[in-house]
Amino acid sequence: MWALVALQSFGGPAGQIAVMHRILVEEKRWISEPRFLHALNYCMLLPGPEAQQLAIYIGWLLNRTRGGLAAGILFVLPGFLSILALSILYTGFRDTTLVSAVFFGLKPAVMAVVVEAVVRIGRRALKTRALVGLAVAAFLAIFFLAVPFPAIVAAAALLGWLGGRLLPEQFPVAQPHAPGGSSEAPVEMALADAQVNRVRPTLGRSLRILAIGLTLWFVPLLVLLAVFGRGHVLVQEGIFFSKTAVVTFGGAYAVLAYVGQRAVETFHWLKPGEMLDGLGLAETTPGPLIMVLQFVGFLGAYRLAGGMDPLLAGVLGSLITTWVTFVPCFLWIFLGAPYIELLRGNRSLSTALTGITAAVVGVIFNLAVWFSLHTLFGSVGEMRPLGLRLLVPDWSTLNPGAVIIAIGAFFALFRWKLGMLKTLALSAAAGLIWFLGVRKLLGI
Secondary structure (H helix, E strand, C coil): CHHHHHHCCCCCHHHHHHHHHHHHHHHCCCCCHHHHHHHHHHHHCCCCCHHHHHHHHHHHHHHHHHHHHHHHHHHHHHHHHHHHHHHHHHHHHCCCHHHHHHHHHHHHHHHHHHHHHHHHHHHHHCCCHHHHHHHHHHHHHHHCCCCCHHHHHHHHHHHHHHHHHHCCCCCCCCCCCCCCCCCCCCCCCHHHHHHHHHCCCCHHHHHHHHHHHHHHHHHHHHHHHHHHCCCCHHHHHHHHHHHHHHHCCCCHHHHHHHHHHHHHHHCCCCCHHHHHHHHHHHHCCCCCHHHHHHHHHHHHHHHCCCCCCHHHHHHHHHHHHHHHHHHHHHHHHHHHHHHHHHHCCCHHHHHHHHHHHHHHHHHHHHHHHHHHHHHHECCEEEECHHHCCEEEECHHHECHHHHHHHHHHHHHHHHCCCCHHHHHHHHHHHHHHHHHHHHHHHCC
16 A cells, blocks of 8 residues: 555655545545645654654554554655656667657756746745745855754744744744645544554663664675775765755755755766756656765776676665664654654744754755756856855857746646646657757757
């Protein structure tokens, strides 16, 4: 069942949560609407992919630890296999004209998808002037001042908490972006209630879960460290994506804003255009959108194999990235699920989340601008006047084909409401037409 949910889940977390709601609440009636929303509220407080964590939580709610493991693993497995196969094809056949043409069309479409995410999340999250100001401040901080994403999250949480106390009308309690449906609870499974009620949030249980979770999380990293040394790309990926799992709040697009710039500008695992390629792959494959990190891990290890077979290094990079991204999700749920009732109705936590969500809108807008510049221009330089970071495109490298496809993608999403998958498919076809036909006719 969970693999079926994953196979029907494409794009960002909103679509995945809608699929879970339709199957688990409306069709199977395995969980009630109030409990579904309560679980979603909790998952929104956590770092990492909220759709994945929601699947683990509901699995745990229904069948304790075994249910949580089954739900979480099966929710990720189809996407993992898909991205791994596509990553291998990408590195092996990327230089062919056909593949280059497809990705040429996908990049402007992905740019439009990210902008659409900014608009969608902004409409839901920025209900007051204070929240709009917080989003603008977050964008300015990360785009012009290069403030680290974790610092922005921490500051936003603090401002949300203070704002909830001092200006409660400007910091309303955040609402989950659950899909619509009847407010009347479907039939609740008595067995699930009994199982949950038998799990008591004791200190001993919490320490056991913490010890097991941290062991599973870090032992593979220690093994890699002992075998390859601190400077190897696999160790660097394990450490970096472990940090990402802890500090990235606000869903997949917020993670991409943090990872994209670090992977390109700091570690040089991939090029700006390749990050867009990975996002295009993740948007068109089942499972969590966060699987794009697997593509980053594969490509970084493949490119910096350090004497190892590149394909083997890429597969290992894929595995370690996926492992340290998703093991923490299980830890957060298994550790915190028994305490969820204590979080219900806690206004301080809710307003802190409101602040984080508003800041994430600004962070995702930074991602949209960054992607757009590297999609439409062949060369983007950087200046630092007065300590500010300014990205300056070379206008002579403006790509007319990318501009035309981007305009078409924006019309498809915002004007014609064609949806993400249709927009990506049409843009890929447009890339083929431009690359294989129009470009040759124009002599570009």
